[in-house]
Amino acid sequence: MSSAPNKIFIARLLGLDVFDPMGDRLGRLRDVVVLKRNFGSAASVSSSLPSIGKEPVVVGIVIEVLGKKRIFVPMTRITSIDSTQVISTGLVNLRRFEQRGSEALVVAELFDRRVKMTDGSEEAIIEDVAMEQRRNGDWIISELFVSRGNGHTGLMRRRKESMIIDWHEAIVSTDHEPQAATSFVANHEDTQAADLADALHEMNDKRMIEIAQELQDERLADVMQELPEDDQVEILSNLDVERAAQVLEEMEPDDAADLLNELTDNQREELLKLMEPEEADDVRRLLEYEEGTAGSLMNPVPIILPPEATVAEALAHIRQEEISPAMAAAVLVARPPLETPTGKYLGMVHMQQLLRVPPSVQVGTLLDSSIEPVSDMSSMEEISRILATYDLTLLPVVNDANRLVGAITIDDVLDAILPEDWRTYDDGTPIRKVGRRYE
Structure with missing residues (x-):
């Protein structure tokens, strides 16, 4: 050697x-x-x-x-x-x-x-x-x-200390099973969901499931959305069915629909019945679309406002923590009802435009009518071409009655068109990796 x-x-x-x-x-x-x-x-x-x-x-x-x-x-x-x-x-x-x-x-x-x-x-x-x-x-x-370290002594938070020690300088304790997962989650509480997903993907199934079960529902949902489908199914299948439904509720509807599509019909229906009706309805609508269409990839709950809403209201919606950066790129304007499928779709207002005008201006006066919505039956090729042509990160999606049914973002498209091993370089090393400071 x-x-x-x-x-x-x-x-x-x-x-x-x-x-x-x-x-x-x-x-x-x-x-x-x-x-x-x-x-x-x-x-x-x-x-x-x-x-x-x-x-x-x-x-x-x-x-x-x-x-x-x-x-x-x-x-x-x-x-x-x-x-x-x-x-x-x-x-x-x-x-x-x-x-x-x-x-x-x-x-x-x-x-x-x-x-x-x-x-x-x-x-x-x-x-x-x-x-x-x-x-x-x-x-x-x-x-x-x-x-x-990385804990508290009295009122003071102690800084984390890292070091390299010889094998002979440590004694391994026996309280591994519950403590290791808890410690791992605590030590990675500030790690980006995508990086934590890479760390889990490198573990064997048993270890991955231990860590997943220790994560809070919202955190687990964020991490699962960054994992390959095989890992998602493995984790979901090892959760209590009621908790699995709760995690699905925390996921973006399009990601939840993609995951449910990997399960059997009976498993899928059981989980949908346990989800909150409103969340389940959003996912069911996505499951009705053929794979590869805009309808199957879109998020059915973008930011939707009536034309009389003000710029201040629009910015308040964009600032919500649960709104992804791609989805926050624009607000969509439609006639009531504002839940998808909405009333008649009117147009979109880009975030940059919102930042250039007084807070009291109505969004209905700022519509970008040059960007046409795509049909919920549009192909991936058509969607990709429009996003690239107009340098967009978000596209509104309408049905054949011109009612807004959702929005598709650039990250949705990239996830669909990139190869399955896009998370690794040609040499097999992960593109994103949790760093270990020992150099």
């Missing part, structure tokens, strides 16, 4: 492509397997996982192949490993990976675990783990990247 680098942090390996000697891609790295050893006097501290004592030996990696199946590749088959790719040699056994009692998974079982320091100082949380290659070619777990 290549001797450079001889130490690497495992978080950097997650999601990397694994290649055979001919350059063909085998799959994507999802975890690292270590062999439990005789941990001496510390065995009584944690009988089920590695702790103080001899460093655990890395025996192989878990990679995800087509069909989301995870297989095991022993380290003896790895010829090169660094922060950009992993190369293996020889035949690979495609049998599904089954963890043995003598093995531990680093990402699933060590990341975000609470540890005690051997010097008696404050407990810390494992955020990353380093593996190092010895002269004889074996790889061992040598260091831990941990954090502590």
Whole structure:
């Protein structure tokens, strides 16, 4: 195996492509397997996982192949490993990976675990783990990247402290199951939903579900909207059915409809019945459209105002926290009723125009009549062409009676036309990634 680098942090390996000697891609790295050893006097501290004592030996990696199946590749088959790719040699056994009692998974079982320091100082949380290659070619777990603090002492909030420690300087506690998920959520409370989604996607299913179940409904909805459909279905299927319905209510209607389309008819109907009627009705209308049409992609609840509403009212709606930046690019004006499908659609007013005129001006006098709405049956090609031609981020969608039924945004279109693996670079590394400050 290549001797450079001889130490690497495992978080950097997650999601990397694994290649055979001919350059063909085998799959994507999802975890690292270590062999439990005789941990001496510390065995009584944690009988089920590695702790103080001899460093655990890395025996192989878990990679995800087509069909989301995870297989095991022993380290003896790895010829090169660094922060950009992993190369293996020889035949690979495609049998599904089954963890043995003598093995531990680093990402699933060590990341975000609470540890005690051997010097008696404050407990810390494992955020990353380093593996190092010895002269004889074996790889061992040598260091831990941990954090502590980020809490309160009296009235003072303590700053988070991160550090790299030797494996021998920590003792792993046994209270992993509830504590790890809670700690992970607390440590990532300020992380963007898209970045947190990337972190969850790199976890195995068990770990991903643990974290998802710990998130608040609104936060979980935001994160799920950034996940691939397979992960969304996996999480939703492992939630209590009533909570699953509540999470769907918190999602954007078009995202909820896309997710429900991945379920069976019985599952879909059960969840819709548990949702609030108003939220369920919005989703049901989207489910009626053929996939790939404007109606299937639109958000049925854009900002809609009557023509006599003032600029001040329009800006107040735009400032609402739940309104996405793309949807806040314009307000749509229609005759009552203002719930979709509305009365006659009149036009749109761009946010920039709202900022240029006095607050008392009525939005009906500011309509941009040059932008025609698209039909709810319009194709993706037509929608993309209009957005690109007029440099728009939002398009109103009407039915055949010229009643406003929703709006489609540029991010809706991009999600639909980009390839499924758009979240990763060509080398397999995530475009967005939760940073780990250990450099």
